[in-house]
Amino acid sequence: MLNPKTFKTMITSPTLLVDEHKCRANIRRIVRKAEKHHFEFRPHFKTHQSVDIGSWFKDEGVSGITVSSVKMALYFARNGWKDITIAFPVNIREMEAINKLSEEISVTILISDPDIIGKLADKAEFAMGVMIEIDTGSNRTGLAVSQNEEIQKLIAGLSDFKNLEFKGFYSHPGHSYAARSAEEINEVHKNVLSRISDLVSGLSLDRKEYSICIGDTPCSSVSTNFEGIDQLSPGNLVFYDLMQVQIGSCSINEIAVALACPVVAKYPSRNEIVVHGGAVHLSKEAMEENGTKHFGFPAHLNEDGWQVSDENGYVISLSQEHGIIKCSSAFMKTVSPGDLIAILPVHSCLCADLMGGYQSLGGKTLNHLRTAGL
Amino acid sequence: MLNPKTFKTMITSPTLLVDEHKCRANIRRIVRKAEKHHFEFRPHFKTHQSVDIGSWFKDEGVSGITVSSVKMALYFARNGWKDITIAFPVNIREMEAINKLSEEISVTILISDPDIIGKLADKAEFAMGVMIEIDTGSNRTGLAVSQNEEIQKLIAGLSDFKNLEFKGFYSHPGHSYAARSAEEINEVHKNVLSRISDLVSGLSLDRKEYSICIGDTPCSSVSTNFEGIDQLSPGNLVFYDLMQVQIGSCSINEIAVALACPVVAKYPSRNEIVVHGGAVHLSKEAMEENGTKHFGFPAHLNEDGWQVSDENGYVISLSQEHGIIKCSSAFMKTVSPGDLIAILPVHSCLCADLMGGYQSLGGKTLNHLRTAGL
Numbered sequence: 112m113l114n115p116k117t118f119k120t121m122i123t124s125p126t127l128l129v130d131e132h133k134c135r136a137n138i139r140r141i142v143r144k145a146e147k148h149h150f151e152f153r154p155h156f157k158t159h160q161s162v163d164i165g166s167w168f169k170d171e172g173v174s175g176i177t178v179s180s181v182k183m184a185l186y187f188a189r190n191g192w193k194d195i196t197i198a199f200p201v202n203i204r205e206m207e208a209i210n211k212l213s214e215e216i217s218v219t220i221l222i223s224d225p226d227i228i229g230k231l232a233d234k235a236e237f238a239m240g241v242m243i244e245i246d247t248g249s250n251r252t253g254l255a256v257s258q259n260e261e262i263q264k265l266i267a268g269l270s271d272f273k274n275l276e277f278k279g280f281y282s283h284p285g286h287s288y289a290a291r292s293a294e295e296i297n298e299v300h301k302n303v304l305s306r307i308s309d310l311v312s313g314l315s316l317d318r319k320e321y322s323i324c325i326g327d328t329p330c331s332s333v334s335t336n337f338e339g340i341d342q343l344s345p346g347n348l349v350f351y352d353l354m355q356v357q358i359g360s361c362s363i364n365e366i367a368v369a370l371a372c373p374v375v376a377k378y379p380s381r382n383e384i385v386v387h388g389g390a391v392h393l394s395k396e397a398m399e400e401n402g403t404k405h406f407g408f409p410a411h412l413n414e415d416g417w418q419v420s421d422e423n424g425y426v427i428s429l430s431q432e433h434g435i436i437k438c439s440s441a442f443m444k445t446v447s448p449g450d451l452i453a454i455l456p457v458h459s460c461l462c463a464d465l466m467g468g469y470q471s472l473g474g475k476t477l478n479h480l481r482t483a484g485l
Numbered sequence: 486m487l488n489p490k491t492f493k494t495m496i497t498s499p500t501l502l503v504d505e506h507k508c509r510a511n512i513r514r515i516v517r518k519a520e521k522h523h524f525e526f527r528p529h530f531k532t533h534q535s536v537d538i539g540s541w542f543k544d545e546g547v548s549g550i551t552v553s554s555v556k557m558a559l560y561f562a563r564n565g566w567k568d569i570t571i572a573f574p575v576n577i578r579e580m581e582a583i584n585k586l587s588e589e590i591s592v593t594i595l596i597s598d599p600d601i602i603g604k605l606a607d608k609a610e611f612a613m614g615v616m617i618e619i620d621t622g623s624n625r626t627g628l629a630v631s632q633n634e635e636i637q638k639l640i641a642g643l644s645d646f647k648n649l650e651f652k653g654f655y656s657h658p659g660h661s662y663a664a665r666s667a668e669e670i671n672e673v674h675k676n677v678l679s680r681i682s683d684l685v686s687g688l689s690l691d692r693k694e695y696s697i698c699i700g701d702t703p704c705s706s707v708s709t710n711f712e713g714i715d716q717l718s719p720g721n722l723v724f725y726d727l728m729q730v731q732i733g734s735c736s737i738n739e740i741a742v743a744l745a746c747p748v749v750a751k752y753p754s755r756n757e758i759v760v761h762g763g764a765v766h767l768s769k770e771a772m773e774e775n776g777t778k779h780f781g782f783p784a785h786l787n788e789d790g791w792q793v794s795d796e797n798g799y800v801i802s803l804s805q806e807h808g809i810i811k812c813s814s815a816f817m818k819t820v821s822p823g824d825l826i827a828i829l830p831v832h833s834c835l836c837a838d839l840m841g842g843y844q845s846l847g848g849k850t851l852n853h854l855r856t857a858g859l
Contacts, residue, residue, distance in 0.1 A: 123578040124556065157805055179806045180761075182498070199806055200749035202761050203823045204497040223759070224750035227822045251802075251809060252750055252759050285804070375574035376598035376626055385597070385626050387554075387576050391838045395769040428625075430659070431531055431834055432553045432573055435625060448601050449577045460805055464765045465839070467855075481841075484858075 121474070122451055125392045126371045127466040129350075129477060130416045133367035135167050137348055141331060142171045148337040153177050153196065155326060155346030158460045161469065162190040163477040164349065177326065177344040181205045181212070186480045188216050195219070196324070198281060198344065200244065200252055201227060206234040213237035219278055223252040225265050232272040240278040241269055242324065245310060247303040249285035256306045259313045266316070279322035279341070280310065287329040292359045300330040307339055332360040350459035353408060354398055368469070369410065369417045369453035370462060372434060374446050382424075382443060384409075388434040388454055394461035395429060403427070407454040409436050411445065416472050417453035426454060495848070496825055499766045500745045501840040503724075503851060504790045507741035509541050511722055515705060516545045522711040527551050527570065529700055529720030532834045535843065536564040537851040538723065551700065551718040555579045555586070560854045562590050569593070570698070572655060572718065574618065574626055575601060580608040587611035593652055597626040599639050606646040614652040615643055616698065619684060621677040623659035630680045633687045640690070653696035653715070654684065661703040666733045674704040681713055706734040724833035727782060728772055742843070743784060743791045743827035744836060746808060748820050756798075756817060758783075762808040762828055768835035769803060777801070781828040783810050785819065790846050791827035800828060 138154075145152035154168055157179040165176070165187065175194040178184045184195045185208065193216045200223035201209070212218050219240035222228065243265060244253035254262055269277045287299040307323060326344030328351075337343065350368045351361040372388030386409075397404050405425035410417040424438030434454065446452055456462040463469070467481030512528075519526035528542055531553040539550070539561065549568040552558045558569045559582065567590045574597035575583070586592050593614035596602065617639060618627035628636055643651045658677045664670040681697060700718030702725075711717065724742045725735040746762030760783075771778050779799035784791040798812030808828065820826055830836040837843070841855030 120578075123582070124554070124576070180498075199761070200759060200822075202498070202747045202749050204494075204747045204825070208497070224752075224822055226751065227749075230823050250755070251804065251807060373576045373578045375576050375601075377600065378598075381624070385574060387573070390768070390770070390835055394764070395771075395835065396764070397769075430625065431838070433625060448574075448598055449604055451578075461764055461769065464805070481855075 122371050122373075122470070124373065125388045125466070127463060127469050128369050128371050128416065128453065129164070129469040129471055130367045131167070131471050133365060134164065134349055137351065137365060137367060138168055138171055141343070141345070141348060142173070145343065148335075150337050150340050151175065151342045153324065153326075153342045153344045154349070155179070155198065155344045156187060157183065158346040158349055159463060160186070160480040161478055162187070164469070165190070165192070177346070181208050182485060183480060184212055184218065186483055186485055188212055193217060196242065196281070196344070197221065198283070200224060201231060203227065203230050203234060206231075209239070210234075210236045213239040221281055222265065223254070225254065225261055228265065228268055232275060235272065235274040238274050238276060241275050242278050242281040245280045245282040245307070247282040247284050247306045247325070248299070249283060251283070251285055253282060256310045259310070262310070263314060277321065279324065280307070281324045282307070284325060284327045284330060287327045288354070288358060290329055290358050293333045296329045296333045296359055300334040300336070303330065304336065304339060311339065328355060329358050329360045347460055350463070352459035352462075353455055353457045354396070357398060357400070363419050363421065363455070366419075366455055366459070368459050368463065369455050370407070370466070371412065371451050371453055374448050374450045374452060376448055377443070377446070379443060382437055382440065384436045384438060384443065384446060386434045386436065386452065386454070387432060389432040390429040391431055392462065392465055393426070393429060393434065393454065393456055394458060394465055396458035396461050398457050400425070405457070406434070407456050409438060409442060410453040410455055412451055412453050417455070419455070496745050496747075496844070498747065499762045499840070501837060501843050502743050502745050502790065502827065503538070503843040503845055504741045505541070505845050507739060508538065508723055511725065511739060511741060512542055512545055515717070515719065515722060516547070519717065522709075524711050524714050525549065525716045527698065527700075527716045527718045528723070529553070529572065529718045530561060531557065532720040532723055533837060534560070534854040535852055536561070538843070539564070539566070551720070555582050556859060557854060558586055558592065560857055560859055562586055567591060570616065570655070570718070571595065572657070574598060575605060577601065577604050577608060580605075583613070584608075584610045587613040595655055596639065597628070599628065599635055602639065602642055606649060609646065609648040612648050612650060615649050616652050616655040619654045619656040619681070621656040621658050621680045621699070622673070623657060625657070625659055627656060630684045633684075636684070637688060651695065653698065654681070655698045656681070658699060658701045658704060661701045662728070662732060664703055664732050667707045670703045670707045670733055674708040674710070677704065678710065678713060685713065702729060703732050703734045721834055724837070726833035727829055727831045728770070731772060731774065737793050737795065737829070740793075740829055740833070742833050742837065743829050744781075744840070745786065745825050745827055748822050748824045748826060750822055751817070751820070753817060756811055756814065758810045758812060758817065758820060760808045760810065760826065760828070761806060763806040764803040765805055766836065766839055767800070767803060767808065767828065767830055768832060768839055770832035770835050772831050774799070779831070780808070781830050783812060783816065784827040784829055786825055786827050791829070793829070
């Protein structure tokens with residue numbers, strides 16, 4: 112419950128509100144799924160980047176996590192997390208930090224380009240796990256499933272180095288973001304599973320000896336078949352956002368963060384209001400809806416948090432600090448300069464990264480890597 | 486000069502390099518223009534948000550500055566700046582901080598919506614300047630030049646409140662960003678000057694009693710007629726960026742910042758390299774060039790900083806931490822995982838805000854509001 116004082120007087124500048132209840136429900140849903148389908152839920156913490164929010168996962172029994180940078184790994188390691196996959200192509204310039212980490216906790220790194228192995232092997236001073244990144248269709252990073260021979264060679268090569276232990280395969284099926292319905296998400300997922308199955312059957316390896324981890328929010332949220340998958344590492348689903356609603360991963364009611372923004376000007380002649388809440392708060396991530404490119408939905412704040420609706424209007428443009436909202440006459444009538452409204456973000460990961468912290472509906476400040484002084 | 490050690494071994498993760506020489510040249514160019522055309526250069530510090538870089542302006546005799554948030558004003562005020570315009574529609578929720586600031590230094594706030602005056606007046610506890618924001622064509626914020634009567638009424642209303650001193654008019658001609666040549670920039674500028682002239686001639690006020698401040702980087706950089714303008718407050722021109730090159734504000738050689746990024750993977754079959762340098766470093770600000778939407782140009786680093794070229798390729802997509810570069814075969818041949826390359830940003834203000842700090846080519850760390858612990 113949002114203390115009325117919070118939005119009436121206490122919030123003076125853009126503030127990222129997090130609805131703990133919705134967040135925990137989002138976490139619990141996937142934890143139940145993991146139990147049912149016998150995979151390890153190994154959440155990607157790049158979305159929230161917060162030790163406080165991380166503890167909500169711990170409460171559900173999560174112990175292994177995924178991050179997208181060495182810095183993030185350091186932050187969570189310092190705060191008690193002992194089993195971390197750094198799901199980003201290993202950057203050999205950071206081997207000093209990776210070594211330090213590997214000395215203290217269980218670290219798994221990613222090899223996404225076979226050429227790195229020569230440079231990596233003599234720099235790994237402590238035992239670390241290695242996953243080979245596989246491209247299951249997103250065309251971003253990783254070896255193609257068809258590069259069977261190269262993959263097999265790479266695994267054989269790894270065994271020459273005592274500190275590099277082959278753990279399995281990692282893939283981020285980011286192409287699921289192009290889906291626009293549960294059916295389309297399931298289609299992507301089916302294809303990913305089939306590629307993974309091709310990979311597995313083409314390798315002369317004991318399937319029990321290695322893990323397969325995939326993790327995108329759309330497939331993790333919607334799909335119900337996880338055959339052949341050992342670990343799932345979605346990130347965004349802790350918060351969700353408008354992009355995920357459009358993809359079909361969640362409902363608008365499941366979005367667990369909203370940016371509280373002071374209204375600073377009103378231009379009724381063009382149905383626009385201006386808020387403090389710009390590109391340095393929401394990010395320039397945009398999406399299109401009914402032919403309109405936008406950066407978020409405005410919403411009213413109330414005792415329950417924010418009142419969800421897609422009929423209030425759109426954030427149609429962002430400057431560094433300004434957000435310009437084209438809104439319905441009904442919404443326009445209810446707000447004045449000095450009021451606080453909420454904006455549901457297009458991309459919660461980037462918004463959270465920019466905000467560098469959260470406020471719970473109860474008024475508690477929640478930490479974030481950005482403000483941890485690392 | 487960039488110490489070869491810096492880019493060969495010392496930079497391990499994305500780092501925003503600033504070329505002090507280029508920066509100072511950019512500052513000096515506009516300072517000379519101000520001297521020649523008799524206006525006050527009142528730079529917008531939202532771009533660099535750095536006390537260290539601010540000192541380069543001080544070296545050129547700058548004393549009054551412009552910022553885009555109260556927090557930014559606090560930061561610069563604490564670091565010796567005593568005359569600050571907060572060029573953002575006044576947010577009455579922040580009056581406590583604005584009052585504190587006004588007690589200590591000379592603060593000018595912006596009124597962009599006449600309705601705010603009633604709520605503002607009884608909250609202003611110390612003397613502060615007030616500028617009325619005028620919309621000269623960007624349709625973002627401010628009163629229309631044609632709202633003559635309302636403007637006159639607003640000014641008359643201000644005189645009722647002892648702590649609010651009418652200082653003049655502020656306008657950000659942001660529509661100059663749609664220009665694509667010096668001619669088009671000049672066309673916008675001419676139109677802005679003519680609107681301002683209409684405003685002035687429609688008011689029954691002594692022109693000597695108030696100032697007119699405008700400030701967009703394209704017009705400030707290109708135009709040579711500043712008749713009727715007392716203050717110029719461009720921000721971006723300290724760094725420039727690829728967007729400004731496209732607009733016609735500057736040459737690519739004048740861009741004074743570049744993001745140093747470790748190369749982490751290479752995919753020759755699709756002419757792509759992957760760097761650590763994503764949406765949380767460059768921002769999702771995109772531009773189009775020859776039909777390609779992109780997020781920056783890759784460049785080589787050398788002893789002089791970065792080697793400028795628009796023939797290396799483009800950053801074609803960004804994830805949170807990944808940058809995917811579609812590059813020329815020539816560029817592809819020269820880089821390997823473990824190398825460091827530079828990316829010229831599309832929008833330097835947002836990139837600097839995300840990076841929260843700089844490294845000079847000589848290896849010195851330069852501060853930024855984000856890491857000032859405010």
